[in-house]
Amino acid sequence: MSAHSSQHGRIVLAGTPIGNLGDASPRLREILESADVVAAEDTRMFHRLQSALGIEVRGRVLAHHEHNEQASAEGLVSMAEQGSEVVIVTDAGMPAVSDPGYRVVSLAAQRGVMVTSVPGPSAVLAALAVSGIASDRFAFEGFLPRKTGERRRVLSELAAEQRTLVFFEAPHRIDDMLEDLALTFGPSRRAAVCRELTKLHEDVVRGPLSDLAEWASRDGVRGEIVVVVEGAEEQNAAMSGDLLADVEALVAAGHRLKDACAVVAEKHRLPKREVYEAVLASRGSA
Known part of the structure; x- marks a missing residue:
């Protein structure tokens, strides 16, 4: 356990809109304008966000993404140690949640640098809320493996999980994912496919996994996708x-x-x- 030893600089994880720019909070605007350094997952996308929000970012804008995160973390934490306010943003949603940010937070915690957040939109919580599936207990699994065998292995290990499960998936893999979910979890397990949350073409399709797999295979699914699956029922019967x-x-x-x-x-x-x-x-x- 470590106490915060840095008295001036800090790391700030800032949540950005997942679609609707109206979800950008006044505090997000303020922190971006006042930051000494903004570490962005994609600097071009960040500059577009800055322009869309009509704000002026006076600090340095640096790239901080999955390919340079380990090396970048050291520099960002060092800047905070020297008194800078370092704000981390991703393309959409909260940093460190299936996006860059975790390594910076871990290193900052080790070195006693203050870490705080500017909470913002979250695709995980938004999908969970609109899914119509129990949300009192849930587990976020992020993206499943791309290869079929590995994906089915992971799903087979999750099949007995009684908490609601939340996944991210890419449009070109969603039909295969739903088919594997129906195979490993059972065709009648309820789920919701949430796409383009908070955007113009937001859509939530709910139903048994078998129906959802057929729908995705037939119609195709585009956009940013979150899949919410109900947990398994408690197994009371003894194994054969x-x-x-x-x-x-x-x-x-x-x-x-x-x-x-x-x-x-x-x-x-x-x-x-x-x-x-x-x-x-x-x-x-x-």
Whole structure:
């Protein structure tokens, strides 16, 4: 645990509009105009935002993106240590949430530099709010892997998650993603595809995963996309004795327990975690 040792400079994470420029707060405008340094994910997009907001940024504007974040973090934190107010912005939404910013915050915390935020629009929270799916408990998973096998592996591990899940996805992969969700989570699991939030063509399509997969494949989906999926129902029924026997047979043949569970889970299209926990419960009660 570290206390703030820097008395003058600071790092400010500033949320920018995710679509509608009217969502830019007065405080965002003020902090951008007064900052000594603005670290932007895309400097060209930032200058367009600056022009659209009608503000004058007097400080230096530097590039801070996923490709230079590690090296850039050191310089930005050093500037704050020397007394500068360093504002971090991304193309849209809050920095450090599936966007650059985390490494700067982590390094600043290690070195006792103050970090604060100018809260702003968030695609995650906006989608969750309009999805019509329970929002009291949720988990943000960001972008799934691009390769089919890896994506299905990750989804199979999430299939038994009882919290609402929130994902980002690109338009050209959304149909494949929804198909894999329907395959691993089950076709009847409810979800919402939220696109172009706060923009002119905002659209939210809700329904079972099977229907959403068919819709996306048929009609195509454009724009910035957030997918919200309801959590799994609590599993009260005991795992089939035959499945548990299959696992134990593989273990007896020399497989590691987790590997044996993975084989059986894939064969029966079940979450690996569910099979593994059922085996442990079975062994504990034996």
